[in-house]
Amino acid sequence: MRVAVIGHVEWIEFVRVARVPAAGDIVHARDTWEGPGGGGAVAAAQLARLADDCIFFTALGDDDLGARARRELSALGLRLEAATRPGRQRRGLTFVDDTGERTITVIGERLAPHAADPLAWDLLTDCDAVYVTAGDPDALRLARRARKLVTTARISALLRAAGIEVDALVGSAHDPAERYAPGDLHPPPRLVVRTAGAAGGTYEALGHAPRPYPAAPLPGPVADAYGCGDSFAAGLTYALGAGLDPDDAVRLAARCGAAALTGRGPHGGQLDRSTL
Template sequence: MARIVVLGSIARDDVIHLDQRLREGTHLQGSPPATRLGGGGANAAIALSHAGHEVSLVAAVGTDSLADELLAELSRYGVDVGPVTRLSGSSTHSLVLLDPEGERTIVNLTRARETRPPRRLLDLAADCVYVRSHGQDLEKLLRTKSALCPIIAQIQPLHEGRLPVQVLVGSHGDLDPDILSNPLAAGRALAGDTLRWVVITHGAEGAEAFSVHGERLRATAPDVDVVDTTGAGDAFAAGLAHALSLGMEMDHALPLAVRWGSAKVTRKGSFLDRDCVREILREWTARSSPNRP
């Protein structure tokens, strides 16, 4: 398998199941909070580790006891936490509100976030890098790293700095209409000449990818029962990183990533469990085999 580096967050999530959808001014009933590991970086890193990759996580935690718990849990999932740094103060702690349809709302209570670019990223050997981090000037760092391996990054506002990466990923529901009207133009403004693809996810409708060479691909999502949408975007990005790190072209990588994202919403939790990831990979191998009946 491949060496994959994930740049993102680690969090402790307190999950409350609501009796109805969030609406302004309403009084809702919720379950007592249930705690679980979360954070965009952790979600993607664990799924990739389940797929058999050698995964390193570049992230930050605090100096509290919660940090020790989070790092120990990540290590048990096979993620290399050596590149995780400790910042004075609290680790990231979030409140996740889940409505009866599985849609989630996340409230960050505390955050452990680096303000300087994590230069240790350059010391990590990688076949692929996934960037799930905002609020830092990553341009110089990613320009150097993108010359060595493909990088997938979540689309961020241009004023937060440019991202010279090969693949930009964003959710239709999170992006401004200006970006959605011309994804490639927005992608070029953010990534420059390094850009190869802009990928837009559409939830239950699947995803589409736009190439700088004018190619447009579409992958539909299977019809599934939604249980928990938390981490669906992270699962999609992990599936994309899995595929691209193994040298797949986008026409094969996109539907596989959709399969990862669709599988996540059918399960409770913030990340894909090991059995689910391995089942997806077995199914994909069987479908791709030229000798299948």
């Protein structure tokens, strides 16, 4: 099975604290770590674990952090197709509190791959499934060459500009930036999935009423909520590419989201195909 991600990378510094500081507070870090995160990088790493390989189309800064991100993403087993942008790599600071909840501040412009970048876009033609978190309209049109195309609801404006149909749109039931309502996109997505954390979520096939799905049991203690939604989206992309029906696809995706909650950082708890 061949899968790909078109998306963005953020170099994330994590700080574990008892609680997120209120205005004017001083809190002490219990632990710190860092690594390449962002929705594109998290999803690509999860897909690589499920499919044994993943092509990751992205863009990186031309500074030391961009070069480090390139090395570490390649070390995760990704086939990296990365354009270089002048300037600094986008960064992020993430607080992880005692409940495992993450609070994120991003720093700098989101760097996204464009269809005009000299990348191996022809590889998309042979892909069973592609997930997109960032790009330009022409990159989305190239992604539509894949058998299944899944995107985050955060790029709804980009989808409107591209004017393409997606097989699945993934968003949060709680995050206003990921809301989708009927009529927002033309043509409409074939499947809309809304996540709701521990409450599970809903999925809605085109022309049908929404149906609930349960959250998956946690395979271990809660560690860090960073990347759970992106791991869920990667699991959904893999499942649809493998030919699973929506009911089974959201259940596998929920397992990926639950597994991510039990690991540290962007990739620590992600589900491996050997555990399916």
